[in-house]
Amino acid sequence: MAVIRERRQLNLRLPLPEIAERRPRFPLPLPPTTVSSAAAAATATAIQEVDRLADLEKLQVIGHGNGGTVYKVRHKRTLATYALKVVHGDSDTTVRRQIFREMEILSRTDSPFVVRCHGIFEKPAGDIAILMEYMDSGTLETLRKSNGTFNEASLANIARQILNGLNYLHAHKIVHRDIKPSNLLVNKKMEVKIADFGVSKIMCRTLDPCNSYVGTCAYMSPERFDPDTYGANYNGYAGDIWSLGLTLLELYLGHFPFLPPGQRPDWATLMCAICFGEPPSSPEGASEKFRSFIECCLQKESSKRWTVSQLLSHPFVSMDRRSD
Numbered sequence: 001m002a003v004i005r006e007r008r009q010l011n012l013r014l015p016l017p018e019i020a021e022r023r024p025r026f027p028l029p030l031p032p033t034t035v036s037s038a039a040a041a042a043t044a045t046a047i048q049e050v051d052r053l054a055d056l057e058k059l060q061v062i063g064h065g066n067g068g069t070v071y072k073v074r075h076k077r078t079l080a081t082y083a084l085k086v087v088h089g090d091s092d093t094t095v096r097r098q099i100f101r102e103m104e105i106l107s108r109t110d111s112p113f114v115v116r117c118h119g120i121f122e123k124p125a126g127d128i129a130i131l132m133e134y135m136d137s138g139t140l141e142t143l144r145k146s147n148g149t150f151n152e153a154s155l156a157n158i159a160r161q162i163l164n165g166l167n168y169l170h171a172h173k174i175v176h177r178d179i180k181p182s183n184l185l186v187n188k189k190m191e192v193k194i195a196d197f198g199v200s201k202i203m204c205r206t207l208d209p210c211n212s213y214v215g216t217c218a219y220m221s222p223e224r225f226d227p228d229t230y231g232a233n234y235n236g237y238a239g240d241i242w243s244l245g246l247t248l249l250e251l252y253l254g255h256f257p258f259l260p261p262g263q264r265p266d267w268a269t270l271m272c273a274i275c276f277g278e279p280p281s282s283p284e285g286a287s288e289k290f291r292s293f294i295e296c297c298l299q300k301e302s303s304k305r306w307t308v309s310q311l312l313s314h315p316f317v318s319m320d321r322r323s324d
């Protein structure tokens with residue numbers, strides 16, 4: 001969950017690292033342990049089953065994120081396996097703000113296409129832990145790195161699942177803002193679930209602006225850098241579609257579409273490519289349906305991009321015959 005602060009230079013927004021002086025100088029209020037009645041409702045079953053952190057045994061570290069560690073854990077009595085994300089009490093304000101955002105959103109969501117939250121715990125020292133379903137095949141990024149490229153049939157299946165997740169989120173006025181392969185978890189059944197809501201936004205009104213400069217730069221849509229040119233009535237939802245298009249094209253190509261294989265991104269060059277260059281397109285060998293799907297996602301002008309519901313009926317996605 002890269003967090004980048006806003007700076008205006010000419011007409012574009014340049015990615016800047018966190019600036020300490022801009023952080024609030026007061027600690028954020030801690031939400032109650034179960035966060036809200038919605039959280040309690042969403043996690044009621046699991047909270048009854050896992051009501052104390054002490055009932056969980058840590059099996060291994062899955063990975064480290066921005067300020068937190070994710071463990072594979074097992075419930076001592078039921079032997080059920082979960083993922084436990086722990087953020088320490090002494091983490092900086094930005095990290096704590098992100099974990100609260102993630103808690104708030106995970107506690108509201110209940111979809112087979114969004115990683116499920118089974119409980120939220122707060123220790124007296126201020127450590128916060130989110131108990132999630134364990135996704136045993138990692139992320140689409142780890143799969144790409146280990147398996148190489150994906151064929152179109154697999155991508156149609158993946159696209160359909162991500163679109164169903166985004167459909168759920170957008171219907172609940174949640175904009176993810178950081179869709180990318182490493183935030184899409186996978187299990188052995190090839191179920192794909194959206195995760196990592198630290199920079200997401202809950203829209204209060206339909207036309208809420210959604211221009212805060214957070215997320216991972218490489219997957220950001222042109223209007224997030226330059227809303228004046230590309231984002232008439234920009235409200236954020238279309239940004240998730242751009243990121244989806246880039247994600248699927250990356251899985252098809254085996255590398256990030258704006259860069260040749262193996263090249264590390266230089267943010268200024270990348271931003272110019274996103275804003276001033278042509279959007280990346282699928283290679284010649286791709287089917288017409290896939291090429292069209294990617295084109296519908298990667299429209300530079302946000303209002304021309306297809307919505308989630310339009311994309312769900314795109315012929316490329318209907319290639320995937322599995323039922324939801």
Ligand SMILES: Nc1ncnc2c1ncn2[C@@H]1O[C@H](COP(=O)(O)OP(=O)(O)OP(=O)(O)O)[C@@H](O)[C@H]1O
Nearest residue numbers: 001002062063064065066070083132133134135139
């Ligand atoms: N529910 C889960 N099941 C399995 N693995 C998970 C789960 N949640 C997170 N992980 C893995 O744990 C690692 C750390 O995840 P985390 O969300 O803390 O950070 P991140 O997304 O890698 O980085 P950042 O915080 O910078 O966005 C990642 O490799 C992620 O794929």
